Amino acid sequence: MLYFWLVREVPAPELLAHRIAWLVPLLIALLAVRGGGRTTIEFLRHGEKRRTLLLTTVLLSINWFIFIWAATHDRVLEISLGYFINPLVSVLLGFLVLKERLRRAQWWSVGLAAAAVGFLLVRTGQLPLVSLGVAVTFAFYGLLRKRLSLGGIAALSIETAVMWPVAVGYLVWLGADDRLWFLHHGWATDGLLLCAGVMIAVPMVAFGNAVRRVDLSTIGFMQYLAPSIQFLIGIWVFGEAIDVDRLTAFLVIWIALAIYSTDAWRARQRRLRVRGAA
Numbered sequence: 001m002l003y004f005w006l007v008r009e010v011p012a013p014e015l016l017a018h019r020i021a022w023l024v025p026l027l028i029a030l031l032a033v034r035g036g037g038r039t040t041i042e043f044l045r046h047g048e049k050r051r052t053l054l055l056t057t058v059l060l061s062i063n064w065f066i067f068i069w070a071a072t073h074d075r076v077l078e079i080s081l082g083y084f085i086n087p088l089v090s091v092l093l094g095f096l097v098l099k100e101r102l103r104r105a106q107w108w109s110v111g112l113a114a115a116a117v118g119f120l121l122v123r124t125g126q127l128p129l130v131s132l133g134v135a136v137t138f139a140f141y142g143l144l145r146k147r148l149s150l151g152g153i154a155a156l157s158i159e160t161a162v163m164w165p166v167a168v169g170y171l172v173w174l175g176a177d178d179r180l181w182f183l184h185h186g187w188a189t190d191g192l193l194l195c196a197g198v199m200i201a202v203p204m205v206a207f208g209n210a211v212r213r214v215d216l217s218t219i220g221f222m223q224y225l226a227p228s229i230q231f232l233i234g235i236w237v238f239g240e241a242i243d244v245d246r247l248t249a250f251l252v253i254w255i256a257l258a259i260y261s262t263d264a265w266r267a268r269q270r271r272l273r274v275r276g277a278a
Contacts, residue, residue: 001079001233003199004071007192010181012069014174015196018182019064020160020167023197027157030201040154049148056144057159063137064200070130076234077242082134083227084253087260088113089139097143105263112256116249123245156201 007015031040043049070079091110094100102110120128148155174180182193231250234240242250 001071001076001230002237003192003195004068005233005237007189008072009185010072010189010193012065012072013170014181015068015072015193016061016065017167017170018193019068019196019200020163021171021197022194023201024157024160024164026197026201027153027160030153031157034153040150040158043150043154043158049150052144052148053155053158054162056141056148056155057162059137059141059144060159061163063134063141066130066133066137070134074238074240075130076230076238077240077246078128078130079134080227080230080234081128081246081250081253082131083138083230084250084257085113085117085131085135086139087257088117089135090142093139093143098146103263103267105259109256109260109263112259113253116252116256119252120245120249 004015010018067079070076088110091102091106095102117128117132145155150158171180171182182190235242
C-alpha cells in the first residue's frame with residue numbers, strides 16, 4: 001500500500017501495465033530456477049485447466065486494477081473494507097461450492113459480516129462498489145486457484161503471461177502517444193515502476209501455494225491482517241477520514257473475525273487432543 005502512495009501520480013492503467021510487464025520476466029526466471037517449466041507445459045495441455053486459468057487471469061486483472069485505482073485515488077479504507085468482506089465471500093463459496101462444513105461460530109461470523117455490509121448499504125444508500133469488487137473478485141480467484149493442482153509460481157506465471165502482450169502493447173502505445181509516465185519523470189519514479197513486479201510476486205506466490213493446502217474458509221478469515229494494516233495506513237499515512245457509519249461496520253466485522261479466530265483456535269486444540277489420545 002505504501003508503494004502505491006509513492007507512485008500515486010502515475011495513472012492506474014499504466015501502473016497495472018508495469019506490474020504485469022516486469023512481473024513476467026521475474027516469474028519465468030523463478031520458474032527456471034525451480035525447474036517447473038516442464039510441469040507447466042504439461043499442465044497447459046489440458047483444455048479444462050487452460051479455461052480455468054483464463055478465468056483466474058480475468059479475475060486477477062480486474063482485482064489488480066480496482067486495487068491500484070482505489071489506492072491512487074484516496075480510497076484505501078474502501079480497499080481495506082473489501083478485504084474484510086472477502087472472508088465472508090470465501091466462507092460462503094467454501095460452503096456452497098466445496099461443501100465445507102461450517103460450525104455455529106463460523107455462521108455467526110458470516111452473519112455479523114453480512115449485517116455490517118447491509119448496515120453500510122442502508123446508511124449510505126449505495127453499495128460499496130470498490131469494496132465489493134475487491135472482495136468478490138479475489139474470493140472467486142481463490143476458489144478457482146484452489147481447484148488447480150499447480151504451484152503458485154507456475155500458475156501466476158501463466159496468468160501474467162496471458163496479460164503480458166496486452167500490458168506491453170499498452171505501454172508502447174502510451175510511449176508513441178507521448179503519454180508514458182515511465183522514463184519521463186525522474187529516475188526515482190522509474191526505479192519504483194521497475195519494482196512493480198517484485199512488490200506483487202512474493203505475496204501472490206505465497207497465496208497461490210497456501211490456498212491449495214488450507215480450507216478456503218480458513219484462508220479467507222486469515223486474510224484480515226492485511227486489511228487491518230491497510231486500515232491503519234489509510235488513516236495515519238493517507239489521512240483519510242472515517243465516519244461513524246464506516247467505523248461501526250469495521251468494528252462489527254472485527255468482532256466477527258475475533259469470533260471466527262477464537263473458534264478456529266479451539267477447534268485446533270480439540271484436534272490436537274484427539275490426535276494425542278490416539
